[in-house]
Amino acid sequence: MPSFRATVQITGLRPGHAxxxxxxxxxxxxxxxHVVEANQLDVVAGVPRITVRxxxxxxxxxxxxRLARDAVASLGHGVNTVATTGALRAFRRSAGKWLPI
Structure with missing residues (x-):
């Protein structure tokens, strides 16, 4: 099964959400x-960023x-219900590298 990851910057929380x-x-x-392999939170240049693989x-x-891009778009819409977001990106694992799709 091909592996993908989504990254999204989190710029704030919506009121009433933890x-x-x-x-x-x-x-x-x-x-x-889809099957979620992993997730993590990083802070890049002072901005929180979540990654879901x-x-x-x-x-x-x-x-x-297409399926991966749809999943990433859905992730963006879902996260926007609880937080304000910045850049949303999608990547595919290919030959040991993460390539944008």
Whole structure:
């Protein structure tokens, strides 16, 4: 199964939401369609960034990328219900590197 990851900058929390809800929401949204391999929180240049790594069902290359982009878009929409966000990016693991899709 091909491996993908989504990264999103977190620029603030929406009123009434706790910090842990951001990652919980991101993982739950992706896990509703795909197997989540890992998740992590990093602070890059003072800005929190979450990463969710997941797999999609193996099929045709472009179809796999479409499924991954859909999952990343859903993650972005889900996280936006609990936090304000910045850059949202999607990557595919290929030959030991993470390449943007």
């Amino acid at each position: 910090p842990e809800e951001v990652m919980d929401t991101a993982v739950a949204v992706v896990a509703s369609r 997941f797999m999609v069902e193996a099929s045709e290359y472009d179809a796999e990328n």
